[in-house]
Amino acid sequence: MSRASEHAYAAIRAHVLSGSVAAGEQLTEDQLAQITGVSRTPVREAVRRLEDELLLVRSDTKRLFVADWSRDDIEEMFVLRQMLECHAAERAAKRLSREQIAALEALNRDLTAAVEQSPPDVARFLEANRAFHEAIIDAAHSPRLGQLLARLVEAPVVLRTARIYSQSDLRQSARDHDELVAAFAARDSDWARAVMGSHLRRAFHTFARAVGPKADEPANDRDGSEP
Amino acid sequence: MSRASEHAYAAIRAHVLSGSVAAGEQLTEDQLAQITGVSRTPVREAVRRLEDELLLVRSDTKRLFVADWSRDDIEEMFVLRQMLECHAAERAAKRLSREQIAALEALNRDLTAAVEQSPPDVARFLEANRAFHEAIIDAAHSPRLGQLLARLVEAPVVLRTARIYSQSDLRQSARDHDELVAAFAARDSDWARAVMGSHLRRAFHTFARAVGPKADEPANDRDGSEP
DNA sequence: CGAGCGCGATTTGTATACAATAACCACACA
């Protein structure tokens, strides 16, 4: 979108993801307009996108809140992402050119380097990881699929989980990517699908372990907070 | 959304689906505002939704056009819909209450009645069909899944395909639904998934047969037109 | 003859004022 609207989107998104507003807290369009420095019109446009991505939600009477993700919500998204991204891997295996596979290798070399630093460069890891998955989705050549996945991948994962990965988690991710590249090089779509499946499912469990046990309540961090 | 915005959405959608504008034709927000009788503000909101549903598209320079679906686009959507809705059927099989199964049966009785009229009441069929599938998706209890499917199911299917179904197609649909209900009653999620898969894949082929052979170009009705 | 260039007309993007709706609060009444 255009300047003001795009800026508002990025600013609001950053504002929410930074954690400076609690989950479940109310926001108003005026507030956001002041924060972002643009008028309510582009703010409304940005908010609509963020609602789409489920970062913001509206009450039944149109009031605006920061979304409050339960563990079940997260699991649901991982399941859907796994389903769609396995499909993407399968299609990509049939379509990736030699050059594209080489590009994936390069991306994963970068990712691996980020992991093997001490301490690991998590930001660089996340960026390389994002690029790697995006390249696969692009190669699947299914615009609708890309669009659906965008909504699932964007919001919840990067959310506040950036720093829950141990180095061994990161290393395993890098190895998964290596195996994916091998599957692609072999043009084995079944293999690619299977690797992608376990890759994402493991990511879910890593996440789940950090979030807490299964029987828990919805992520209820709105009462007690930082003293 | 609220009154004006919702009205604009419905009116524009109907306007496009009615076929009174050709695929690929340009629209302007002013035009749509006049047609719908509201100002550009709610029109823009409605247009965003329709872009989301891929009924409208914007050029690289933000100009607005009626989307032009190729056969590949349609197949892609059917594939994705099948993947997601099979998942929904599987989950629904584990969750549907006795009452909900009875409600599905009732819906399908209505659908069958519509089919067995002569001539078949296609509008009533479509409505019952929509309600049937929606009930299953709801029962899957996966809000994200529902949201993703909404975008896939809404746009392309009803599009301009309402009247390509033969009575035998419709009868087969009714039988599929019966079998789905049976699978649900048996709480057999594998069965439900399988039936849903063949149900949707057959729908695709019915559609594809009507649209034309595989090697075709994108639906290219924009050059030669009315003299 | 064709490629680039300017300029009026069209179209989209943004700000702002106002209208409609929902939440909040205080107070009366049972």
Place this chain on the structure above:
DNA sequence: TGTGTGGTTATTGTATACAAATCGCGCTCG
């Protein structure tokens, strides 16, 4: 005490005016 009811404030929804971008077209200049 608690429950409903009025008015007041906060918040979202819509219209409108204007700004910015884009297009179409005729023109010039090579």
